[in-house]
Amino acid sequence: MSEELLKLDKLCVDYKVKDGYLSAVKNVSFSINKGEIFAVVGESGCGKSTIAHSILHLLPEHNEVIKGKILFNGEDINEYTEKQLEGIRGREIGMIFQNPLDSLNPVYTTGFQVAEGIMLDNVSRLDAWSRVVQLYNDVKMPDAEKRAKSFPHELSGGMRQRVMIAMMLARTPQLLIADEPTTALDVTIEAQILNIIKSLRDEFNTAVMLITHNFGLVAEVADRVAVMYAGEVVEQGTVYDIFDNPRHPYTKLLMKALPRKTKKEGRLQTIDGSVPRLTENRPGCRFENRCPHAMDVCKNVDPEHVAVTESHSYRCHLKKEVE
Numbered sequence: 001m002s003e004e005l006l007k008l009d010k011l012c013v014d015y016k017v018k019d020g021y022l023s024a025v026k027n028v029s030f031s032i033n034k035g036e037i038f039a040v041v042g043e044s045g046c047g048k049s050t051i052a053h054s055i056l057h058l059l060p061e062h063n064e065v066i067k068g069k070i071l072f073n074g075e076d077i078n079e080y081t082e083k084q085l086e087g088i089r090g091r092e093i094g095m096i097f098q099n100p101l102d103s104l105n106p107v108y109t110t111g112f113q114v115a116e117g118i119m120l121d122n123v124s125r126l127d128a129w130s131r132v133v134q135l136y137n138d139v140k141m142p143d144a145e146k147r148a149k150s151f152p153h154e155l156s157g158g159m160r161q162r163v164m165i166a167m168m169l170a171r172t173p174q175l176l177i178a179d180e181p182t183t184a185l186d187v188t189i190e191a192q193i194l195n196i197i198k199s200l201r202d203e204f205n206t207a208v209m210l211i212t213h214n215f216g217l218v219a220e221v222a223d224r225v226a227v228m229y230a231g232e233v234v235e236q237g238t239v240y241d242i243f244d245n246p247r248h249p250y251t252k253l254l255m256k257a258l259p260r261k262t263k264k265e266g267r268l269q270t271i272d273g274s275v276p277r278l279t280e281n282r283p284g285c286r287f288e289n290r291c292p293h294a295m296d297v298c299k300n301v302d303p304e305h306v307a308v309t310e311s312h313s314y315r316c317h318l319k320k321e322v323e
C-alpha cells in the first residue's frame with residue numbers, strides 16, 4: 001500500500017494585481033506518495049512554481065490568497081503559522097530551484113553553507129565538516145574535499161546544483177520539491193543530476209515533486225504525472241497512462257508534438273492560440289479557445305474529472321475517446 005505524503009486538495013492561488021486578482025492556480029488536487037517521483041509538467045506560466053512556493057509559503061510579495069488544503073502527513077500546513085512552517089522547511093520538505101546561485105551566499109564557501117544546516121541539529125563543527133564531504137561524495141561532486149572549500153562562483157552550474165542537493169540531503173527531508181532543477185544545465189549534466197535525484201529516492205525513500213516544462217524528462221524519471229494548463233491540472237496518471245494513453249486534447253497535442261526518437265528534445269511546442277487572461281476568472285474550460293474539439297458547453301461550464309482507471313483521470317467535457 002502506498003503511503004500518501006503530500007495531498008493538495010482544491011488548491012487555489014490568486015495573486016493581487018492592478019486590475020483585480022490573477023487566478024494562477026485553480027482547484028489543483030493531487031497527492032504524492034512516499035518514495036515516489038511525481039512530475040508536474042506544463043508550459044511556462046501555467047502555475048507550477050506558484051504551487052511549489054505556496055506549499056512552503058515562499059511566495060515573494062505576500063500579495064496572494066491561498067485557498068484549499070495542503071496536507072503533509074495528514075496535517076494541513078496551509079493553516080500553519082510561520083513558526084510551525086519553519087520547522088518543516090528544509091527539515092521535512094526541501095526545495096531546489098533552477099538557479100542555485102540565488103540560494104547560495106557568495107561570501108561563504110559552499111561547504112560552510114551545507115555545514116550550517118547540519119549544525120542546526122547540534123552536530124559539532126568537525127563532524128559537520130566530515131558529513132559535508134560525505135554528502136559531496138553522495139552527490140558525485142568531483143574532488144569533494146576541495147569543492148567543499150570552494151566559493152559558489154568557483155563552481156560550474158552542475159556543481160552548484162549538486163551543492164543544493166547536498167544541502168537538502170543533509171536534513172534528509174521526506175519531500176524534495178525540485179523546480180526546474182536542470183533547466184539551466186546542459187543535457188549531460190542534466191542526466192547526472194536526474195540520476196542523483198533518482199538514487200535519493202531509492203536510498204532514502206524521499207518523495208520528489210519534479211517541476212518541469214520538459215516532457216522528455218518526465219518520461220525518463222517520473223512515476224506519476226500531473227499535466228497543467230493555465231493554472232489547472234488537465235490530466236493526471238502514471239507515466240504510462242499519460243504517454244501511452246493520453247486523453248485530454250491538450251495532452252494529446254503535446255504528445256503529438258513530442259519528437260519520437262529524441263525525447264531529450266521534448267520541450268513543449270507551441271500550439272495555436274494563446275492562454276486566456278487569468279484575471280478573467282470565468283467558468284468554463286481554460287483550454288477551450290485552443291481546443292480542436294471545443295463545444296458550446298466548454299465555454300461556460302467547468303469540466304468535471306473523468307476517471308479512465310483508478311490511476312488515470314482527465315478534466316474534459318468530451319467523455320468518449322477522440323482522436
Ligand SMILES: Nc1ncnc2c1ncn2[C@@H]1O[C@H](COP(=O)(O)OP(=O)(O)O)[C@@H](O)[C@H]1O
Binds near residue numbers: 017046
Ligand atoms: N508575484 C506574482 N504576482 C502576480 N502574478 C504572478 C506572480 N508570480 C507569478 N505570477 C503569474 O502567475 C502565473 C503562474 O506563474 P508561475 O507559477 O511562475 O508559472 P510557471 O512556474 O509554470 O512558469 C503566471 O501568469 C505569472 O505571470
Ligand SMILES: [Mg+2]
Binds near residue numbers: 045048049050179
Ligand atoms: Mg516556474
